[in-house]
Amino acid sequence: MYTATNFCRLCLNKKIKVGLKLENMPLGEKYSKVKSIAKNSFRFPLNLGWCEKCRNVQTMEIISPKLLWSDFTYLSSQTKAIVDHFKILSGNIIKRFKVKKNHLIIDIGSNDGTFLRFFKDKKCRVIGVDPAKNVARIAKKNGINTITEFFNLKIAKKISKKNKKAKIITCFNTFAHAPNMREIIKGIKEILADDGIFIFECQYLGDIYKKKILGTIFHEHMYHHSVTSLDNFFRTFSLDLFDVKKVNIQKGSIIGFVCKKNKKTISKSVKNLLKLERLSGDIELKKLADLKIFINLQKRKASQILKPYKGKIIGAFGSARSGPTLAFNYGLNKKFSVFFDDHPLKVGKYSYFDGLEVLPTKQISNINPSILIILAYLHSKKIVKKNIKYLKNGGKFLSVYPKVSLITFKNYKKFI
Numbered sequence: 001m002y003t004a005t006n007f008c009r010l011c012l013n014k015k016i017k018v019g020l021k022l023e024n025m026p027l028g029e030k031y032s033k034v035k036s037i038a039k040n041s042f043r044f045p046l047n048l049g050w051c052e053k054c055r056n057v058q059t060m061e062i063i064s065p066k067l068l069w070s071d072f073t074y075l076s077s078q079t080k081a082i083v084d085h086f087k088i089l090s091g092n093i094i095k096r097f098k099v100k101k102n103h104l105i106i107d108i109g110s111n112d113g114t115f116l117r118f119f120k121d122k123k124c125r126v127i128g129v130d131p132a133k134n135v136a137r138i139a140k141k142n143g144i145n146t147i148t149e150f151f152n153l154k155i156a157k158k159i160s161k162k163n164k165k166a167k168i169i170t171c172f173n174t175f176a177h178a179p180n181m182r183e184i185i186k187g188i189k190e191i192l193a194d195d196g197i198f199i200f201e202c203q204y205l206g207d208i209y210k211k212k213i214l215g216t217i218f219h220e221h222m223y224h225h226s227v228t229s230l231d232n233f234f235r236t237f238s239l240d241l242f243d244v245k246k247v248n249i250q251k252g253s254i255i256g257f258v259c260k261k262n263k264k265t266i267s268k269s270v271k272n273l274l275k276l277e278r279l280s281g282d283i284e285l286k287k288l289a290d291l292k293i294f295i296n297l298q299k300r301k302a303s304q305i306l307k308p309y310k311g312k313i314i315g316a317f318g319s320a321r322s323g324p325t326l327a328f329n330y331g332l333n334k335k336f337s338v339f340f341d342d343h344p345l346k347v348g349k350y351s352y353f354d355g356l357e358v359l360p361t362k363q364i365s366n367i368n369p370s371i372l373i374i375l376a377y378l379h380s381k382k383i384v385k386k387n388i389k390y391l392k393n394g395g396k397f398l399s400v401y402p403k404v405s406l407i408t409f410k411n412y413k414k415f416i
Contacts (some may be wrong), residue, residue: 002044002063008051009179010223017326018060019288020048020293023328026352027068028218028321029344039355044219046325048288053201054232055283057205057224059217062179063152068220069131069346070383075138076114076173080342083114085249088171090118092294093168097197099124103167106159106191108184113133113144116327119168120144128161160187165193166353167236173250175200176223185237198239198258206273206282208251212294212402213331215322227254227273227282234258243267250301252379301404302330306341306371313337315369317383317397318376319346319358326375326400327353338367341376362391377401381416388412 007014021381024043032038046062078084091166093099101123107116110128110166112135120126120143128146130136136148149155163252169188178184189200205218206227217224227244234241257264277283306314319341327333339356341347346358364372364387372387372395374380380399384391384407391397397407407415 001042001067002061003391004045004047005049005058005179006060006063008049008054009058009237010056010181010229011051011054013051014051015053016049016051016058017149017287018047018052019057021291022046022048022325023216025218025324025328026370027063028324028352029220031319031349031351031358033349034146035350035355035357037352038352041352046217046219048217048224049416050285050288053224054229055226056229056233057226058098058286059219059222061219065131076111076133078314082249085247086115090115090122091254093170093199094119094122095203097168098334099167104163104165106166106169108169109225110139110144110190111174113139113146114174116144117171123335125163127163145218146147147383150178150181151187153187154191156190158190160379163191165196166191167193167196168198169196169198171198172201175202176184176221176225179222181223181233182237185234185239189237189239192260194260196259199255199315200258201247201249201253201255203250204246204252204254206234206248209282209287209291212291214291214295215250215320215326217402218321218325220321224241225254225292226277226283227256227270228277231270231274240264240266244269244273258339270385296406298400299330301397302332302400305404305406306332306335307397309371313367314372315340315367315372316353316356317341317361317372317374318379319343320376320378323375326354326377327373330400330404332373332400338369340364340372361387362396368393371393371396371398373398374400384412384416 009014020105026041045061047057048108049060104125105119106127107171108129109278110130116126128144136146205224207377231241238261239258246256247253272310314335315338317335317340335351339358341358347360391409399405
């Protein structure tokens with residue numbers, strides 16, 4: 001079901017140290033129609049390792065890809081902010097890099113084709129590559145040419161035989177998801193035109209530390225990238241990370257721009273972030289230890305807040321992938337007696353929280369839990385705004401991001 005690595009998967013260095021050990025957890029996107037299966041979900045180890053050579057931070061455990069990506073429930077189109085982000089970004093890419101009609105655009109980890117749709121609307125040729133069969137089917141129904149495979153050098157060669165080289169290759173929200181990053185970069189070099197640009201987006205390690213974004217650490221995220229580790233990695237393959245932009249997607253991410261060696265001038269933003277990471281210590285092992293101290297503090301705080309609610313109805317709100325990380329590491333997973341979410345692929349199914357059924361949020365008023373713990377941390381403010389009536393009637397929310405805090409009708413305005 002999984003294998004544990006003991007080396008750096010980016011630079012192959014064997015001197016890698018485990019800097020953060022988290023609680024064993026189930027996979028965040030796995031729900032079942034059978035209660036007993038969900039209740040007995042396997043819990044996987046989750047440890048973060050640090051490479052002293054290239055400063056890569058990686059998840060040491062590799063889950064079987066077939067298990068990880070089958071029946072995947074995340075859809076790019078389900079979040080308006082993501083759709084709007086892709087629309088603006090595609091327009092900027094087309095303008096900045098002079099993308100023209102019939103240029104080939106390839107998206108790795110293309111999901112339901114939301115991003116590629118904006119390029120197709122401009123008459124570009126588009127190809128998506130995504131291993132999740134259910135979301136790839138949605139993309140195909142939407143007219144996006146999609147290869148239902150894991151991207152690698154073999155797939156790249158197949159694409160290259162049938163098409164001209166790609167003007168733009170993108171990898172958004174999935175650039176941290178594959179254990180075989182070296183194979184992926186070889187494939188990208190295979191199909192990238194000499195003047196082509198590879199553009200990726202990923203959660204930024206510096207923001208994980210600064211903003212304490214624990215919810216982004218889960219088994220699908222195999223790496224937590226810094227500009228330093230990425231710069232070292234791309235140089236190994238004669239590629240240049242020539243520009244980096246910080247964005248607030250997922251509370252803190254970077255968009256990186258990569259070209260073949262010496263094709264572009266390295267921007268000030270790359271040089272500045274390299275310097276900042278060195279001076280702040282964000283590329284050192286100690287930062288992982290500091291994160292563990294923070295986790296333990298929040299766990300104690302959550303326990304204190306929930307003491308008065310012992311024996312009462314405590315609900316989990318939000319079936320996001322971050323759920324297990326936050327719940328298991330803050331000691332919340334055994335406290336839930338009800339679970340709410342409106343995701344159409346999850347409602348009515350049973351969860352890894354002791355087999356609790358996922359109920360639609362319209363049932364909150366009927367069940368009237370004493371407190372709801374928000375696990376979908378990216379949507380905390382939206383959740384509170386939609387449930388002010390619940391607060392007015394005496395209900396409470398427990399927010400777990402950025403710090404554990406109690407939200408009531410008296411103080412909710414400060415939160416939102």
